[in-house]
Amino acid sequence: MKQELTQDERLPSIVEIEKRLNLRKRVEFLGKVIEEFNALIEDLKVLSKAYERILSNETDLPQDFSLQKISENLIH
Secondary structure (H helix, E strand, O other), rough: HHHHHHOOOOOOOOHHHHHHHHHHHHHHHHHHHHHHHHHHHHHHHHHHHHHHHHHHHHHOOOOOOOOHHHHHHHHH
16 A cells, blocks of 8 residues: 555656646747747847938938928928
8 A cells, every 4th residue: 555655756756747847838938038039139120221221311411401491492
């Protein structure tokens, strides 16, 4: 009867099995976080290139460029 109540030492304990399952869940979760982070990095690259183009276009504008001068020229 005593043998039936004791666990075979060769088998992993319930605690060990739970630890492994929790680790597996954590690895899956962190894998998803990494995927989402990589997608955000790609979005940031696109935004960065767009911002770079805007800055480039801004430097190509004449030095005396102003909205007031444009509106004055349209009126006259």
